[in-house]
Amino acid sequence: MKKSRYYPFERNRYFYGKLLTVRDFESEQKYFNDKRRMMNRLLHGSGVLTGLQVVAVDEKSVSVEMGAAIDALGREIVVPSPMTMKLSMMDGFSNNQYAKNVYLCIAYDEKEKEPVHAVANSSIRSDEINDYNRVLESYRLFIREDAPDPASLPLANLTDQTIVLYQDKHIRVLQTTPRYVNPGQLFEMKLRFEKTLKVGRVSFQYELDATRVEAINGKRIVFQEPQDSQESEYEMTVLLRADSTANVKATVGVLADGAALMVDDKQLELQVQSVGEIQIVSEAVKERLMSDFVKQSLEASLEAPSEPCVYLAKICLIQVGPTYVIESVEQVPFDEYVYNTSVMYKLSQASQYREETSGQFVTKSKVKTLAPGQKPELNVNYNHAISELSFDLGIPAGGGTGLAGIVSGYVDIPIEPFTKIAVSPFGRATKSFYSGEIVHGLGEGNVLIITSLEERSGDAFSDMLAAGDRVYGGAAAEVFKGSEFEPDAPEVKIGTIAYPQKGTFRIGVKVQQTNEPSNVRVRWWAYSAEMASAASGSSVGGASGDSLDEALSAMREAASAGSDAE
Incomplete structure (x- = not known):
């Protein structure tokens, strides 16, 4: 690890007559650069700021979109335009093995440009001397074929600890545990399996070696890669419970005896040395993590790798004959992102809103x-x-009254205007109109049908007062004629025809003379003695007089009026 010495800061002091040299101008630039980069590192961190998506252009090439990032030394990396390159042409890519996972990285780079004649140097040398007039702050793209050590990633050990249980060119097994837990707390341990696509099915069985930690589902841990899945990463969660003792250290690892890491039928040699450590603390975990963060030294906060870079993508390759093809591209595989304060504020607001509305639906x-x-x-x-x-x-279909063997419904019968029709002895013109066949839903056999005239006012105010529906039975039109309860529909007489073998019936209405088209709505109830007997547990057959009387009584009560009956 390399500790960047941005500090102590020194700036130029100017006075009249001061002789300015190259050292003074370089010191001027270094003062502002170091301060900015230190603040970048401490305030923002490192990672992708925006853009820099990696896209597979074809089977062998990728394109890096324009974007910006900050490296572990606080230096800004800007890609001003998309860059397309073949993997085989990038630094770090070897052609000796094609079935593998490789990592596309970006790093800060400086390039000199604009060569000019150096006047001062020509006075001491006879040949022509050139130097560069500008320094371009640029970048370089390269390939790393080995996955990084988890501890080398930014903020890797801030909240969790990740250790490597096994690693070779094709498989890596990682274990992640929280740094702090409270006494008796349930927490998760995660096992992550990273592999190349051409490797066979992975299975891992071992006995959990733990102190002051209890496995909820037993110490035997078993992972089996799904049969039909073809992924390069899998994750497994193990539920653990911490000891009830506070301010002690717990450990989690693999018991070497009996552990078996298999690829298909081949067993890999597992040499387990790393053990995860968990502190069981009495104070709140968030407070302890924040305390650790703010109390760490300045040098520890500015630690950085000797060759810092940002991992833009994990590229999965598969071998096809004598060459390779790109199978998939995973963006920023180690979540190296930098979020500005405005974004964090908006995200916190959205998270708070979701919490407040989580109980609403x-x-x-x-x-x-x-x-x-x-x-x-x-x-x-x-x-x-x-x-x-x-x-x-x-x-x-057909509705129901809630009583066994009784169903209810309605039918709208269109009425057409008429004048010259057969005249009755009383001199009034009449005409009959009929419905289609209605399925009552009680099956075949004799049924009892009762009908009534139903009317809706269509007045929203009446509907709110529950006075919008009226059902008229018997000779209601004649009885209520001239009163405030007189029906709006034409004066009608209602008749029914039943078809026992078909389980249907038809309703007809005889209407007095009318000059306007309208609809007559007829409410009907149908009763089957056989279905009522079957529902009550009695033998199927004809209904007794008592059951028929009860049905008639119930139907009349439901209709709230007398009616014509068959």
Whole structure:
């Protein structure tokens, strides 16, 4: 590791008559550069600021989009235009092995440009001397074929500790545990398996070697790569519980005896040396983590690799004959991002809003019609992603009264205007209109049908007062004529025809003379003695007089009026 000496800071002091040399001008630039880069490193961190997406252009080339980043020394890296390159042409790419994972990295670089004649040097040398007039702050792209040590990544050990359980050219097994937990706390240990695509199926079985930590589902840990999956990374979670003792250290690792890491039928030699350490603390974990962060020394905060870079992508390669092709590209595989304060503020607001509204949800309902005779259905679903509670209700065609063997419904019969029709002895013109066949849903056999005239006012105010619906039975039109309760519909007489073998019936209405088209709505109830007997547990057959009387009574009560009956 390299500690960058940005400090102590020195700046030029100017006075009249001061002789300025190259050293003075370089010191001027270094003063401002070092201060800015130190603040970049401490305030923002390192990683991708914006852009820099890596896209596979073809089977052997990738393109890096324009964007910006900050490296571990606080230096700005800017890609001003897209750059497309073949992997085989990049530094660090070797052609001796094609089935592998490689990492595309970007690093800060400086290039001299604009050669000019150096006047001062020509006085002491006879040949022509040139020097460069500008320094271009640029970048370089290169390939690393080995995955980085987890501890070398920015803020790697701030909240978690990641150790390597196994690593070779094709497989790496990592274990991640939290740095701090509270006594008795449940927490997760994560196992991550990284592999190349051409490697066979990976399985890992071992006994957990732990002190002051209990495995909830047993100490035997088993991972088996899915049969039909072709991924380069898998993650497994193991639930653990910390000891009840505070201010002690717990350890988690692999018991070497009996551990087996397999690729298909081949067992790999597992040499486990690393052990994860977890501190069991009494204070709040967040407070302890923040305390560690602000109390660390300046030198520790500015630590950086000797050759800092940002990992832009993990590129999975597979071998095809004597060459390779790009199978997939994973963006910023180690989550090296820099978020500015405005973004963090917006994200915190969005997170707070989600927490406040997490207990609220929207309800939606939908009603569908089922075939006659089917049982009613009710399905309730909750979509957690959009906080929506939906009710799907299915009602059999023909409705129902809630009584066994009785169903109810209505039919609208269109009435056309007429004048010259057969005249009755009283001199009034009349005409009959009929419905189509209606399926009552009680099956074949004799049924009892009762009808009534139903009327809706269509007045929103009346609907709010529950006075918008009226059902007239018997000779209601004649009885209520001239009163405030007189029906608005034409004066009608209602008749029914049943078809026992078909399980249907038809309704007809005889209407007095009318000059305007309209609809007559007829409410009907149908009763089957056989279905009522079956529902009550009695033998199927003809209904007794008592059951028929009870049905008639119930139907009349439901209709709230006398009616014509078949």
